[in-house]
Amino acid sequence: MDPVQWTGSIDPEVPSAARMYDFFLGGMHNFEADREAARRVIEAMPDAPMIARVNRSFLRRAVRFLVARGIRQFLDVGSGVPTVGNVHEVAQGLDRDARVVYVDIDPVAVTHAAQILAGNDRATAVVADLREPAELLNLLDHPQRRAVLDLSRPVGLLLVSMLHFVPGEPAHRAVTGLKDALAPGSYLVISHPVSEGVDAQTAGRVQGVYQRTATPGALRTRAEVERFFDGFALVPPGLVWTPQWQPDDDVAEADLGAADPRRVGMLAGVGRKPDEGMA
Numbered sequence: 001m002d003p004v005q006w007t008g009s010i011d012p013e014v015p016s017a018a019r020m021y022d023f024f025l026g027g028m029h030n031f032e033a034d035r036e037a038a039r040r041v042i043e044a045m046p047d048a049p050m051i052a053r054v055n056r057s058f059l060r061r062a063v064r065f066l067v068a069r070g071i072r073q074f075l076d077v078g079s080g081v082p083t084v085g086n087v088h089e090v091a092q093g094l095d096r097d098a099r100v101v102y103v104d105i106d107p108v109a110v111t112h113a114a115q116i117l118a119g120n121d122r123a124t125a126v127v128a129d130l131r132e133p134a135e136l137l138n139l140l141d142h143p144q145r146r147a148v149l150d151l152s153r154p155v156g157l158l159l160v161s162m163l164h165f166v167p168g169e170p171a172h173r174a175v176t177g178l179k180d181a182l183a184p185g186s187y188l189v190i191s192h193p194v195s196e197g198v199d200a201q202t203a204g205r206v207q208g209v210y211q212r213t214a215t216p217g218a219l220r221t222r223a224e225v226e227r228f229f230d231g232f233a234l235v236p237p238g239l240v241w242t243p244q245w246q247p248d249d250d251v252a253e254a255d256l257g258a259a260d261p262r263r264v265g266m267l268a269g270v271g272r273k274p275d276e277g278m279a
Helices: 017-024 032-044 048-068 087-094 107-116 133-140 169-181 200-210 222-227 251-255
Strands: 073-077 099-104 123-127 156-160 187-193 266-272
Touching: 017 032, 017 048, 017 107, 032 048, 032 200, 048 087, 048 156, 048 187, 048 266, 073 087, 087 099, 099 107, 107 123, 133 169, 156 169, 222 266
Parallel strands: 073 099, 073 156, 099 123, 156 187
Antiparallel strands: 187 266
8 A cells, every 4th residue: 555645636546746756765755656666767777766865965954054154944846745854844853943844736645744734833745836026925825824934034945856847937036926925144055966977868758757747847958047046145065966965974975976966967056145235
């Protein structure tokens, strides 16, 4: 029996990128269709599970970085299925008053997030689509969520390994809409797979698998990823291969990335919205 519980609004026969990612991370919140699709990705790209762990390691490092710089509010869009060491655990482990809103398009991911967050009045989860930033911002304006996230104060906006699921200009328009709503002093955190150095046949096979999901992916160039940070100042070391972004002793980094960071195939960066009058 599948460990996830679902309602009639969820088709367990259609794989989900969020639940496939959960499988890569060793999670249990996935259906057989998700596992089969994930296995097909691994056949084409055996490093996929390690890449997911390296990406999750970057997320934890970025959250610790932001907390050290005074950020106590986090908006994690495309958060997927929560796993051990997720944003609220890292942030609240450093400051119990830190607040987190998780957002995902997958109802299963949000249902499990809500279960995990039960009793935590400083974290919540909502179903929303990044491609509709105005609707997402409207959801955040609900009194229950305003009690968690105050957009008049600096926020850490996390778009980690999810923008490639929004191809083309809609992704840039959506990110711009969210950036415009952030207070000065807010941060934008992004990781994104890129076409640089990727074998075309491998990329085609992987993209073919994701075409069966509700969010088929697309690679971008380095310049296209950097454009998401327009109007924000990249903090050192800039936009780099994911293992190179302020590395620490995380075990996930030891196996992959230290010797050949390009092998991860994903860039990562953190940008800060300038203070008013400083742009």
